[in-house]
Amino acid sequence: MSGVPAARCRVTPVALRGQGAGAYVPPPPNHTGVTVSEPLRYKRVLLKVSGEALMGHRDYGLDNATIKAIAADVQAVTALGVQVCLVIGGGNIFRGISGAASGMDRAQADYMGMLATIMNALAMQNALEKVGVPTRVQSAITMESVCEPYIRRRAIRHMEKGRVVIFAAGTGNPFFTTDTAAALRAAEMACDAMLKGTQVDGVYSADPRKNPKAERYVTLSYLDVLARDLQVMDAAAISLARENKLPIIVFNIHEEGAFTSVMKGEGRFTTVIEQ
Numbered sequence: 001m002s003g004v005p006a007a008r009c010r011v012t013p014v015a016l017r018g019q020g021a022g023a024y025v026p027p028p029p030n031h032t033g034v035t036v037s038e039p040l041r042y043k044r045v046l047l048k049v050s051g052e053a054l055m056g057h058r059d060y061g062l063d064n065a066t067i068k069a070i071a072a073d074v075q076a077v078t079a080l081g082v083q084v085c086l087v088i089g090g091g092n093i094f095r096g097i098s099g100a101a102s103g104m105d106r107a108q109a110d111y112m113g114m115l116a117t118i119m120n121a122l123a124m125q126n127a128l129e130k131v132g133v134p135t136r137v138q139s140a141i142t143m144e145s146v147c148e149p150y151i152r153r154r155a156i157r158h159m160e161k162g163r164v165v166i167f168a169a170g171t172g173n174p175f176f177t178t179d180t181a182a183a184l185r186a187a188e189m190a191c192d193a194m195l196k197g198t199q200v201d202g203v204y205s206a207d208p209r210k211n212p213k214a215e216r217y218v219t220l221s222y223l224d225v226l227a228r229d230l231q232v233m234d235a236a237a238i239s240l241a242r243e244n245k246l247p248i249i250v251f252n253i254h255e256e257g258a259f260t261s262v263m264k265g266e267g268r269f270t271t272v273i274e275q
Contacts, residue, residue, distance in 0.1 A: 041265060044083040044159060046186035047074070048179065048196045048233075051089035051120055053253050061092060062123055066254075070197070071127035073259040074164060078133055082263055083159040085189055086166045087182040088124060090116030096174070110174035114141055117178060121168035122146065134163045140172030140181075152188050159189070179233040183240040194246055195262060196233065197253025202270035203232050221275040232272060241272070248272035 049070065056063025078084055093116035099109030121137045128135040136158050137147035147168065148154070155165045170181040179196075186194040199209075203225075206214040217230075222242035225232050232238065232250060241248055251262050251269035261267035 040080060040082060040263065042082065042192040042263065044189065044191050045077075045085075045263070046182060046189065046191045046194045047084060047086045047259065048182040048194060049086060049088045049124075049253060050178075050198070051091035051093060051095075051116065053197060053199070054088070054120060054123070055092045062120070064127075067123055067127045068130075069256065070253060070259075071124065071131055071133070073257060074128060075131045075133050076257065076260040077263050078162070078164060080260070080263060083162075084164050085155065085159060085185065085191070086121075086124065086164065087170075087178055087185055088117055088120045088166065088168070089178040090114070090120060092116075093119060107174040110170075110176075111141075114169040114172070117170060118143065118147065118168040121166040124166055128164055134161075135166060136163055137166045137168055140167070140169040156189060177234050177237065179237040180240065183233070183237040183244075183246065186246055187240065187244040191246065193249055194241060195249045195251065195259070197259070198250055199252065199254065201252040201255070201258075201268040203230055203250050203272070205230070217270050219275070220270060220272045222272060225272055238272075242274065245274060 053070075054062050054066055056066035074084055074086070090113045094112050096106065096110035096113035099112060100106040118137075118139055118141070121139075125135045125137050136155075138150040138155055139147045140150050142149050150167065150172070155167075158165050167181065167185045170176055170178050171184060182194060182196075201216075203217045203220060204214040205217075205228075208214040208216070220230070222238050224230070225238050226235060232248065233241075238248075249262055249269050249271050251258050251267065253259070255267070258267055262269050
């Protein structure tokens with residue numbers, strides 16, 4: 001079985017009709033040919049990655065090693081049989097709200113930020129295809145010479161065929177963050193969950209990098225996040241997720257294999273759900 005030691009492939013005891021109670025049947029194999037012990041909790045997910053996460057240890061721009069590591073993690077998740085789509089921010093290149101704070105027109109600054117997300121999406125597409133993952137970029141702003149326009153049914157079909165889809169340019173409208181765009185696309189794609197890869201391993205009461213006494217939460221409700229003003233996502237994104245009963249899972253994108261671990265229900269993360 002693909003070189004996997006037999007000791008690692010467990011089976012679940014199931015009494016077969018017409019046979020003794022001690023009869024066993026293994027669960028069905030996934031498309032990789034490896035027998036899995038438990039069904040996947042989520043079949044289709046959206047991964048939200050901030051632009052800052054792509055900087056690595058740099059102060060600006062893209063860190064190739066970081067992009068390759070995230071691409072390898074996405075590849076491992078698709079190998080499990082999970083359908084994956086992504087939304088990537090643009091804060092490593094340009095952040096619209098920062099431009100507005102320095103005197104720019106807010107709408108104009110936001111459009112510049114959308115262009116930054118397209119640059120990041122193309123970089124991630126390149127990294128994913130380097131590791132053998134067919135990938136499509138769909139932009140909310142038409143740029144047919146470099147990527148597809150956003151078409152919901154086409155995006156769903158891509159994922160059904162095993163391709164990763166990266167949604168770029170946010171919602172295509174100013175005044176909306178890429179967090180809101182992620183919640184919107186996750187709802188449109190009928191995703192089972194939305195994952196946010198951050199710099200820390202979950203949601204804390206304060207920044208744990210500045211306050212070592214910050215409390216880490218394992219589970220939160222949408223209303224908890226809003227009432228406590230926890231900086232998970234902006235209020236519009238949280239409200240949209242709540243309306244569509246979309247779980248939000250927050251984890252550390254920089255831990256090796258973290259995305260894969262979360263898909264298996266392992267590792268450290270915080271889940272935001274209706275309680």
